[in-house]
Amino acid sequence: ERLARRDAPLTPGMLADGTAIPLLANLANADGAANAVALGAEGVGLFRTEFLFLDSATAPSVEVQQQKYELMLREFAGKKVVVRALDAGADKPLAFLNDAVEENPALGLRGLRSLRASEGILRDQLTALAQADAATDADLWVMAPMVATVEETAYFVALAHELGLTTAGVMIEIPSAALLADRVLAQADFASIGTNDLTQYTLAADRMLGSVAAYQDPWHPAVLSLIRQVGSAGAALGKPVGVCGEAAADPMLAVVLVGLGVTSLSMSASALADVRASLAGYTLDAARSLAEVALDAVGAPEARAAVAEAAARLS
Numbered sequence: 001e002r003l004a005r006r007d008a009p010l011t012p013g014m015l016a017d018g019t020a021i022p023l024l025a026n027l028a029n030a031d032g033a034a035n036a037v038a039l040g041a042e043g044v045g046l047f048r049t050e051f052l053f054l055d056s057a058t059a060p061s062v063e064v065q066q067q068k069y070e071l072m073l074r075e076f077a078g079k080k081v082v083v084r085a086l087d088a089g090a091d092k093p094l095a096f097l098n099d100a101v102e103e104n105p106a107l108g109l110r111g112l113r114s115l116r117a118s119e120g121i122l123r124d125q126l127t128a129l130a131q132a133d134a135a136t137d138a139d140l141w142v143m144a145p146m147v148a149t150v151e152e153t154a155y156f157v158a159l160a161h162e163l164g165l166t167t168a169g170v171m172i173e174i175p176s177a178a179l180l181a182d183r184v185l186a187q188a189d190f191a192s193i194g195t196n197d198l199t200q201y202t203l204a205a206d207r208m209l210g211s212v213a214a215y216q217d218p219w220h221p222a223v224l225s226l227i228r229q230v231g232s233a234g235a236a237l238g239k240p241v242g243v244c245g246e247a248a249a250d251p252m253l254a255v256v257l258v259g260l261g262v263t264s265l266s267m268s269a270s271a272l273a274d275v276r277a278s279l280a281g282y283t284l285d286a287a288r289s290l291a292e293v294a295l296d297a298v299g300a301p302e303a304r305a306a307v308a309e310a311a312a313r314l315s
């Protein structure tokens, strides 16, 4: 009966005043695609390609990659699919990209840094994506993980364009990139904020370490302030700014993110229904006022409590 209930067409993500906020799914392979679509995903906001190759000892060929990417793209004909270039690193080691032993892997050669150190692998992936894009009807966007500088942004976007991908952007997961979001976005077609890593790096607390788990809270006003910088830069330049970290799956925080200038939200498919329902309860003006309340708090628990109280007064 769960499926029957889902038969009614799901409305796209939308605020109470009609402002569209596309709701997208985070996926690691095509297996989850049908379920995500059934739950109303309007596309894919984060395709974590590194999960396809966690067991590979050697770099996958262009042909093998193209085939896997096409499987995903075929599930989303006519829809947006944001593909992340291989994000090898601390929590997601890839034998063929980063086998160095580092004392602080979260601060090491990871994400775009390791792709750039093995540029042939990056070129192969972008080539496979361009070929998969040409062979299918999805709207493919590509983005780089763990970008720290404007120069890295320009490097990645130029390479993606050169290899035939029309829409190229970066993930904002490092405070330096958020602080210079205007200059980063000037070089990119879009940005997507990874709140898991952005929180880890802002609070200087390893996201894998249970003893500091309390710091890993995207409600922290320092994190929200960085997100606002990215949202404001996106609005000024007319470029999309998504969120694809866990924060997007929190129904109340999703409203705050929109109030900070975020234009789309991507999450695990199971969270889509609650976030869709929450967004429908607030206008853009209300979301902006809740964002101000959160930004003014002294810490994460205070922000959460103050927004809950202000939201109750609004409704």
Ligand code: PEP
Pocket: 046, 048, 087, 173, 193, 194, 195, 196, 197, 198, 244, 245, 246
């Ligand atoms: C993030 O850091 O928020 C993110 C979406 O990427 P991942 O969780 O895969 O590092």
Ligand code: MG
Pocket: 145, 173, 194, 196, 197
């Ligand atoms: Mg990340």
